[in-house]
Amino acid sequence: MRSEQLAKSQPQARQQVADIVPISEGLHSHSLKICLLGYRSHPYGGGQGIYIRYLSKALVEAGHQVDVISGQPYPHLDEGVRLIKMPGLNLFENGLGSLRPHHLRSMTNIIEWTSKLTGGFAEPHCFGRRVLKYLRKHGRHYDIIHDNQSLSWSMLKLQREGFPLVTTIHHPITSDLDIALAAARSAWQRLLIRRWHSFITMQRSVAPKLQNVVTVSQRSKVDIADAFGMSQESINLVHCGIDTDVFHPMPEVTKKPFRLMATVSADAPLKGAHYLISALADLAQHYPQVELLLVGKPKPGGSTERLIERLGVQRRIRCVTGISTEDLVRYYNEAEVVVVPSVYEGFGLPAGEAMACGTAVVSTNGGALPEVVGDACMQVPVKDAQAIVQAVATLFDNPDKRRALAQAGRERMENIFCWRKAALEMTDYYWKVIDRANR
Structure with missing residues (x-):
C-alpha cells in the first residue's frame, strides 16, 4: 500500500476519536484555568518539553486556558498557550563561570551553583523554590497546577497551602540510575553518577506524599509504585498522545534507500x-x-x-x-x-x-x-x-x-494514542481532583 493510501485512513480514525465523550462533558461545562510546570522543557529532546508542548496545545483546543511556567531550556508552544519564563542559572549551557555577584542575593541560585560545582543536579529543587514564590503571589486564580515531574519539596508546600496540584511522573529516574551504574566502567564514574542522581532522594520522599499522581503507561505505573513505595491504585493512567496532524505521512517525500x-x-x-x-x-x-x-x-x-x-x-x-x-x-x-x-x-x-x-x-x-x-x-x-x-x-x-x-x-x-483523547482524559482527572478538593 502506497503512502498516499496511509493518508486516506486519517478521517475515519479522527472520527473514531471524535466519538469519545469525556466523563466531564455535561457535568462541568466551563473551561479551566490550567498552569503546567516544567523545570526544563527542551523542545526536541528528553520528552518533557514535547509532553508539555502537545498536552498544552490539546488542552487549549479542548477549550481551556493554559499557562506554562518553565525553566530553561524553554519549550516551543502553540500560539494559544502563554509561556511564563522562570529562568535559573542554566549552568549546563552557561557553565559555572557564569555566576555573578548579583546572583548571590538569591539562596536558590547559591544552591543551584554549589550543587553543580559538586557534581549534583539541583534544577528540579531550585525550579520548585522559584515557582512556589511566584505562585504564592500570582497563582491563586488557577483551577489546576500540573507539575511535570519536578517532584520537588516545594510541590508538597503547594499542596499543603491548598493549591489543587496534579503531578505527572513519566517513569522513576531510579531506572536511569540503575542503567547508568551498570554501564559505568570505574568506581569514580559510579561515584559521579550517584552524586548527579542524588536528587532521587528528594523524589523518593516527595512522590508518596503527593495526592494526585498521573503517569503515561501501565509499565510506568508498576515501576513508579515499586520505586517510590506507592500503591498502583493511587496512580492514574493517561497515555501520552501523538499529534497525528503534525506527524503524518508525506506522499511527496521519497524514501531514501537504506x-x-x-x-x-x-x-x-x-x-x-x-x-x-x-x-x-x-x-x-x-x-x-x-x-x-x-x-x-x-x-x-x-x-x-x-x-x-x-x-x-x-x-x-x-x-x-x-x-x-x-x-x-x-x-x-x-x-x-x-x-x-x-x-x-x-x-x-x-x-x-x-x-x-x-x-x-x-x-x-x-x-x-x-x-x-x-x-x-x-x-x-x-x-x-x-x-x-x-x-x-x-x-x-x-x-x-x-x-x-x-x-x-x-x-x-x-x-x-492521539492528544485529543489524552486531553479529554486529563480534563476528567482534573475535575475529579477539583471536586475532591471542594468537598
Whole structure:
C-alpha cells in the first residue's frame, strides 16, 4: 500500500476519536484555568518539553486556558498557550563561570551553583523554590497546577497551602540510575553518577506524599509504585498522545534507500545508542549504502563518539540538532526504517512519532515500548545489537513488510494514542481532583 493510501485512513480514525465523550462533558461545562510546570522543557529532546508542548496545545483546543511556567531550556508552544519564563542559572549551557555577584542575593541560585560545582543536579529543587514564590503571589486564580515531574519539596508546600496540584511522573529516574551504574566502567564514574542522581532522594520522599499522581503507561505505573513505595491504585493512567496532524505521512517525500533514523540522547545509556551503532557497523558489511540519521549529537570525546571512531562508521552517521518539527517530520518520512534502541522508556515518543509518519519501526521491548508499538513494529530484546541487525535486514529486504508495518503503525497512533483523547482524559482527572478538593 502506497503512502498516499496511509493518508486516506486519517478521517475515519479522527472520527473514531471524535466519538469519545469525556466523563466531564455535561457535568462541568466551563473551561479551566490550567498552569503546567516544567523545570526544563527542551523542545526536541528528553520528552518533557514535547509532553508539555502537545498536552498544552490539546488542552487549549479542548477549550481551556493554559499557562506554562518553565525553566530553561524553554519549550516551543502553540500560539494559544502563554509561556511564563522562570529562568535559573542554566549552568549546563552557561557553565559555572557564569555566576555573578548579583546572583548571590538569591539562596536558590547559591544552591543551584554549589550543587553543580559538586557534581549534583539541583534544577528540579531550585525550579520548585522559584515557582512556589511566584505562585504564592500570582497563582491563586488557577483551577489546576500540573507539575511535570519536578517532584520537588516545594510541590508538597503547594499542596499543603491548598493549591489543587496534579503531578505527572513519566517513569522513576531510579531506572536511569540503575542503567547508568551498570554501564559505568570505574568506581569514580559510579561515584559521579550517584552524586548527579542524588536528587532521587528528594523524589523518593516527595512522590508518596503527593495526592494526585498521573503517569503515561501501565509499565510506568508498576515501576513508579515499586520505586517510590506507592500503591498502583493511587496512580492514574493517561497515555501520552501523538499529534497525528503534525506527524503524518508525506506522499511527496521519497524514501531514501537504506536510510536508518533514530532520535536518541546519544550518550545516555538508557537510550541504547551504543547497540544501534554496533548494529550499524554490522549492517554496513551487507548493505554498503546504509546510513544513520541521528537526531542528537554525541559529546566530543564521549563514549559514543569513541565507539563510532573505533567501529569506523563516522561517514555513515549524520547528526542533526536544533531542528524544527517540520524538519523532524520530513526526516521520519525520508527514512526507510526508524530504530528505537532504548533500554528503558516510560512511554517512547520517538516510536509513536515515526509510526504516525508512516515509517516502519524497529523497537526494543524496553519499559513501556511494547504498550506503544504493539504488533505494529518489529520488536527486539534490549541490549541486543544482533537482534537489531536481523530486524533491520528483514525490513530492508522486504518492502511489502515495511509497507504493512507503516500502515499498521499509522492506524495504531490514530486510533489509540492521539492528544485529543489524552486531553479529554486529563480534563476528567482534573475535575475529579477539583471536586475532591471542594468537598
